[in-house]
Amino acid sequence: MSEVQQLSTAPFDPRFPNQNQTRHCYSSYVDYHRCIRKKGEDYPACEYFRKAYRSLCPNSWIEKWNDQMEAGTFPGKI
Amino acid sequence: MSTWSQLSFQDSASPLMEELIMFHDHAMLVLTLVTTLVGYIILTMFSNKFIDRFLLEGHLIEVIWTVIPAFLLIFIALPSLHLLYLLDEYDNPSLTIKSMGHQWYWSYEYSDFLDIEFDSYMIPSKDLEDNQFRLIEVDNRMIVPMNTYVRILVSSTDVIHSWTVPALSVKADAIPGRLNQLTFLVNRPGLFFGQCSEICGANHSFMPIVVESISMNSFLNWINNFE
Numbered sequence: 253m254s255e256v257q258q259l260s261t262a263p264f265d266p267r268f269p270n271q272n273q274t275r276h277c278y279s280s281y282v283d284y285h286r287c288i289r290k291k292g293e294d295y296p297a298c299e300y301f302r303k304a305y306r307s308l309c310p311n312s313w314i315e316k317w318n319d320q321m322e323a324g325t326f327p328g329k330i
Numbered sequence: 331m332s333t334w335s336q337l338s339f340q341d342s343a344s345p346l347m348e349e350l351i352m353f354h355d356h357a358m359l360v361l362t363l364v365t366t367l368v369g370y371i372i373l374t375m376f377s378n379k380f381i382d383r384f385l386l387e388g389h390l391i392e393v394i395w396t397v398i399p400a401f402l403l404i405f406i407a408l409p410s411l412h413l414l415y416l417l418d419e420y421d422n423p424s425l426t427i428k429s430m431g432h433q434w435y436w437s438y439e440y441s442d443f444l445d446i447e448f449d450s451y452m453i454p455s456k457d458l459e460d461n462q463f464r465l466i467e468v469d470n471r472m473i474v475p476m477n478t479y480v481r482i483l484v485s486s487t488d489v490i491h492s493w494t495v496p497a498l499s500v501k502a503d504a505i506p507g508r509l510n511q512l513t514f515l516v517n518r519p520g521l522f523f524g525q526c527s528e529i530c531g532a533n534h535s536f537m538p539i540v541v542e543s544i545s546m547n548s549f550l551n552w553i554n555n556f557e
Contacts, residue, residue, distance in 0.1 A: 256443045262426060271510055273511045
């Protein structure tokens with residue numbers, strides 16, 4: 253694993269100016285999966301969404317959603 | 331942290347807490363002056379034998395005791411609103427930490443870079459070292475770099491908890507299925523303590539929060555050498 257030299261995280265998003273950031277996490281997760289479905293896993297612009305949802309969503313939520321994605325039961329429109 | 335017979339705030343460790351303390355002192359000053367003035371007037375009114383022939387009508391005094399309180403209220407309301415909006419201002423943070431409440435411990439996730447995740451349990455009284463505090467020390471502290479904007483996302487996996495650190499002026503309920511955002515900037519190194527602030531079950535009193543603020547270099551060192 254490469255050394256972390258500088259901190260960076262999901263920036264402020266004007267769509268989610270509130271204390272409640274639940275949708276920020278969820279939209280980032282959905283956007284990432286839409287992005288890779290359309291452009292493929294290696295498309296560099298999708299990285300932004302991946303980093304955002306990794307930073308914002310609790311690991312347990314990501315795990316649950318990933319399981320749902322695999323089983324085809326994820327409720328969001330990908 | 332709080333100490334015995336402490337009446338006022340803990341020492342602040344963030345610019346916003348500084349502002350909150352100043353506002354508190356300002357409001358208390360106004361309150362003291364008003365109480366003193368009104369108390370003095372009441373006492374003198376009771377302890378003299380004057381008879382006021384203008385008792386039923388006095389326009390001048392009515393104007394005075396309407397206008398002065400109006401100004402006093404403005405002098406309290408404006409700084410209060412200013413502070414309210416300052417507290418709501420989310421600068422672009424450099425670090426996101428997720429803090430999950432569990433029955434009965436906190437767990438922290440740092441997943442901006444590597445996937446760091448750990449639980450933070452209270453140290454039981456019988457395991458305490460001589461220099462540790464009872465019921466407030468934890469085995470794994472939440473580490474943050476000082477002078478850096480940090481975003482905390484508070485959530486829960488079971489019941490409602492509440493994550494708080496008074497020295498940093500932050501408190502938010504940890505609600506299952508919801509992410510509550512807090513941001514703060516710690517302006518000095520040190521340990522800052524807090525306790526779960528929403529009754530969450532039998533061990534509600536035994537899930538403290540400890541924030542350890544260190545320099546950026548030590549922080550990077552800590553992340554890079556985690557486990």
